[in-house]
Amino acid sequence: MSGTNVRTATIAVLVENEAGVLARVIGLFSGRGYNIDSLTVAPVDEEGRLSRITIVTSGTEMVIEQIKAQLDRLVPVHRVHDLTMEGPHLTRELALIKVVGKGENRVEALRLADAFRARVVDATTESFVFEMTGNADKIDAFCGLMRPLGLKEVCRTGAVAIARGTAHMAA
Amino acid sequence: MSITAAPAADTALQSGAEVVLRALKDQGVDVIFGYPGGAVLPIYDALFQQNSIRHILVRHEQAAVHAAEGYARSTGKVGVVLVTSGPGATNAVTGLVDALMDSIPVVCLTGQVPTHLIGNDAFQEADTTGITRPATKHNYLVKRSEDLARVMHDAFYVAKSGRPGPVVIDLPKDILIKPAPYSEAPAPNAPHRSYRPVTQPDAARIQEAVRLLKQSQRPVIYAGGGVINSGPEASRLLREFVHLTGMPCTNTLMGLGAFPATDPQFIGMLGMHGTYEANLTMHGCDVMFNIGARFDDRITGRLDAFSPGSKKIHADIDPSSINKNVKVEVPIVGDAAAVLAAMIECWKSDPTPVAKEAQLGWWRQIDEWRKRDCLAYVQQGPIIKPQHAVKRLYEITKELGRETFISTEVGQHQMWAAQYFGFDKPNRWMTSGGLGTMGYGLPAAMGVQIAHPDALCIDIAGEASILMNIQEMGTLAQYRLPVKVFILNNEYMGMVRQWQELLHGGRYSESYSDALPDFVKLAEAFHARGLRAETSDQLDDVIREMIAHPGPVIADICVAKDENCFPMIPSGAAHNDMIMGPGQEKNAAAVTDAGKVLV
Numbered sequence: 001m002s003g004t005n006v007r008t009a010t011i012a013v014l015v016e017n018e019a020g021v022l023a024r025v026i027g028l029f030s031g032r033g034y035n036i037d038s039l040t041v042a043p044v045d046e047e048g049r050l051s052r053i054t055i056v057t058s059g060t061e062m063v064i065e066q067i068k069a070q071l072d073r074l075v076p077v078h079r080v081h082d083l084t085m086e087g088p089h090l091t092r093e094l095a096l097i098k099v100v101g102k103g104e105n106r107v108e109a110l111r112l113a114d115a116f117r118a119r120v121v122d123a124t125t126e127s128f129v130f131e132m133t134g135n136a137d138k139i140d141a142f143c144g145l146m147r148p149l150g151l152k153e154v155c156r157t158g159a160v161a162i163a164r165g166t167a168h169m170a171a
Numbered sequence: 172m173s174i175t176a177a178p179a180a181d182t183a184l185q186s187g188a189e190v191v192l193r194a195l196k197d198q199g200v201d202v203i204f205g206y207p208g209g210a211v212l213p214i215y216d217a218l219f220q221q222n223s224i225r226h227i228l229v230r231h232e233q234a235a236v237h238a239a240e241g242y243a244r245s246t247g248k249v250g251v252v253l254v255t256s257g258p259g260a261t262n263a264v265t266g267l268v269d270a271l272m273d274s275i276p277v278v279c280l281t282g283q284v285p286t287h288l289i290g291n292d293a294f295q296e297a298d299t300t301g302i303t304r305p306a307t308k309h310n311y312l313v314k315r316s317e318d319l320a321r322v323m324h325d326a327f328y329v330a331k332s333g334r335p336g337p338v339v340i341d342l343p344k345d346i347l348i349k350p351a352p353y354s355e356a357p358a359p360n361a362p363h364r365s366y367r368p369v370t371q372p373d374a375a376r377i378q379e380a381v382r383l384l385k386q387s388q389r390p391v392i393y394a395g396g397g398v399i400n401s402g403p404e405a406s407r408l409l410r411e412f413v414h415l416t417g418m419p420c421t422n423t424l425m426g427l428g429a430f431p432a433t434d435p436q437f438i439g440m441l442g443m444h445g446t447y448e449a450n451l452t453m454h455g456c457d458v459m460f461n462i463g464a465r466f467d468d469r470i471t472g473r474l475d476a477f478s479p480g481s482k483k484i485h486a487d488i489d490p491s492s493i494n495k496n497v498k499v500e501v502p503i504v505g506d507a508a509a510v511l512a513a514m515i516e517c518w519k520s521d522p523t524p525v526a527k528e529a530q531l532g533w534w535r536q537i538d539e540w541r542k543r544d545c546l547a548y549v550q551q552g553p554i555i556k557p558q559h560a561v562k563r564l565y566e567i568t569k570e571l572g573r574e575t576f577i578s579t580e581v582g583q584h585q586m587w588a589a590q591y592f593g594f595d596k597p598n599r600w601m602t603s604g605g606l607g608t609m610g611y612g613l614p615a616a617m618g619v620q621i622a623h624p625d626a627l628c629i630d631i632a633g634e635a636s637i638l639m640n641i642q643e644m645g646t647l648a649q650y651r652l653p654v655k656v657f658i659l660n661n662e663y664m665g666m667v668r669q670w671q672e673l674l675h676g677g678r679y680s681e682s683y684s685d686a687l688p689d690f691v692k693l694a695e696a697f698h699a700r701g702l703r704a705e706t707s708d709q710l711d712d713v714i715r716e717m718i719a720h721p722g723p724v725i726a727d728i729c730v731a732k733d734e735n736c737f738p739m740i741p742s743g744a745a746h747n748d749m750i751m752g753p754g755q756e757k758n759a760a761a762v763t764d765a766g767k768v769l770v
């Protein structure tokens with residue numbers, strides 16, 4: 001058996017945009033006991049025939065190899081790419097973060113938001129909604145800072161990811 | 172319907188049900204196993220008005236799927252099932268999972284409530300695609316008439332390509348009634364949009380494998396059901412390769428018949444109830460060539476002690492089977508026949524010298540292990556030993572020389588059938604290996620008999636398992652199918668009893684087959700012949716009479732009640748930790764708690 005070192009993998013999956021395809025992918029993960037740290041999906045071509053799923057998962061090397069092989073053998077799956085293994089790639093996630101508070105906390109929240117390049121997309125005298133894009137770590141860090149300042153609600157998309165440079169994924 | 176050089180898409184509209192049948196016909200289907208109901212009445216109506224497809228009316232939808240499996244496994248063709256919505260579909264689920272686990276190509280058509288009622292909890296509505304998603308290789312819900320013909324053809328392609336498996340097509344009733352356009356199946360070489368399994372192996376890997384095997388001092392070839400699924404040519408090539416290399420060959424339960432049981436290079440089945448020599452050969456080998464098997468837990472036993480000193484070559488059509496349980500040095504993705512053909516080619520041309528001397532020594536060791544005669548038993552006195560019953564069945568059928576197909580239920584009798592009935596050809600052995608479904612054997616034998624009307628089809632059964640689909644005796648009667656049910660009646664769920672004896676202090680909780688029916692009378696009630704052998708002197712006569720009778724038979728063979736199936740590698744134990752026979756059960760005391768949690 002190979003080592004027990006656990007790693008994180010960001011996997012991009014190009015699939016037929018058909019009914020049930022997401023259920024198939026999620027069922028595969030739950031049925032075989034794999035982790036899903038995040039999962040995003042949306043159609044990506046003009047005709048809306050193809051969707052791209054980005055899954056962030058973790059496991060031993062053997063498990064991650066299994067996950068890729070299991071995904072690849074689903075009938076509506078066109079391509080599976082392990083972006084983590086295949087070289088440099090970009091990961092982005094969008095978060096909407098609601099902070100409720102007054103006075104000094106409010107000023108501090110706004111100052112930190114500025115430092116993190118979070119945008120204010122809604123404001124009342126007692127609240128902000130920040131919009132923030134970045135990788136998961138950055139959003140985690142920002143949320144951590146907001147917690148003592150009145151963090152009430154967080155909504156995150158999960159990661160989307162793409163390889164850097166000319167390498168690209170085709171059906 | 173005119174069948175003149177039809178255009179790719181036929182816009183002359185027919186009902187959806189007619190499109191379904193036309194697609195079946197174009198896919199070469201001549202028989203389907205089914206059971207009617209409200210949602211599929213349009214298909215039944217269309218069936219009534221044609222002659223090219225024969226419908227076999229089963230007595231339970233689970234049996235329809237097992238029958239289709241038996242049909243598929245004995246012919247290499249896709250088995251086809253037709254059931255109604257709701258309970259029809261849910262009854263089929265066990266069969267579908269069985270086919271999934273054993274990689275059997277099946278297309279199952281399920282009725283569904285009309286599209287406008289889907290999701291309304293309508294009468295006999297079930298979320299069939301939801302329920303069967305993890306039970307199938309793939310499934311479809313046809314919501315638009317224009318998709319119907321394409322989906323039908325796609326389903327057959329998916330069921331039989333790559334690693335075969337069951338496919339469900341859920342057909343709402345309005346889709347079956349409304350007119351629908353027809354389109355021909357895509358050309359066989361037209362690439363599928365997304366599903367294109369690799370069948371041709373990588374040449375570099377083949378060479379690596381051949382070199383490892385040539386240099387090996389203690390090689391073994393371990394062949395599984397994938398060789399059978401690949402078609403008879405793969406079995407022929409396996410034989411050629413084994414003879415070419417002079418290596419020992421073992422088969423998995425699903426692979427029996429892929430290599431001839433009577434060949435001197437065959438060392439028997441491996442695994443939990445495999446032979447001493449096969450398991451020790453696996454344990455002690457230095458290079459293992461796995462072709463079309465999946466390192467299932469019944470084979471490997473304790474994983475960290477599985478063949479610890481060997482380099483492993485694994486050829487499989489399903490990349491996800493490789494490196495799943497066991498890490499291998501040489502992975503080869505490809506169809507078994509293509510892999511074997513390439514291996515043979517490469518073996519002949521590669522100059523690497525073969526470690527002949529060492530391999531001779533290896534054979535001497537294997538012959539030592541063979542001398543243990545691990546399947547020996549003593550038949551003495553009037554009580555029939557179950558092993559003996561199978562052995563006599565094998566010998567008598569062999570002597571008669573008729574084309575013989577064997578199916579089994581699940582339990583000790585299944586393992587005895589695997590151990591004592593020798594298969595020299597592929598596609599003659601149907602058993603539920605992956606799921607271990609009691610109730611599989613009778614309907615499977617039925618499907619085999621439909622495909623091979625003149626052959627001798629025998630279900631080697633246990634008295635408990637047979638009751639799980641006993642209603643199919645009615646199907647045998649209706650279609651005059653001369654299937655023989657050969658019950659090894661030990662009045663116990665013997666395999667359960669064996670585990671309770673070995674692992675649970677002999678507390679036989681609920682494993683006694685109480686209140687059994689009189690199987691002779693039961694046979695007669697179903698218009699079949701009932702026979703019974705109570706003592707060993709009656710055994711041969713009953714077997715001969717069973718075979719000679721032109722119709723269906725139940726032969727109730729009353730066997731020793733307390734016999735256990737050996738050799739046995741208790742769950743969680745290593746291959747060299749085998750229990751060889753009665754009196755050695757104390758070895759089972761060594762079963763760890765970690766072993767006990769295993770099934």
Ligand SMILES: Cc1ncc(C[n+]2csc(CCOP(=O)(O)OP(=O)(O)O)c2C)c(N)n1
Binds near residue numbers: 667
């Ligand atoms: C549908 C189903 N339920 C339960 C089991 C668990 N099980 C495995 S073997 C067995 C006993 C089978 O008894 P019998 O058919 O008499 O065969 P024997 O072992 O006595 O030869 C049982 C209950 C199973 N395999 N399948």
Ligand SMILES: [Mg+2]
Binds near residue numbers: 661663684
């Ligand atoms: Mg029994």
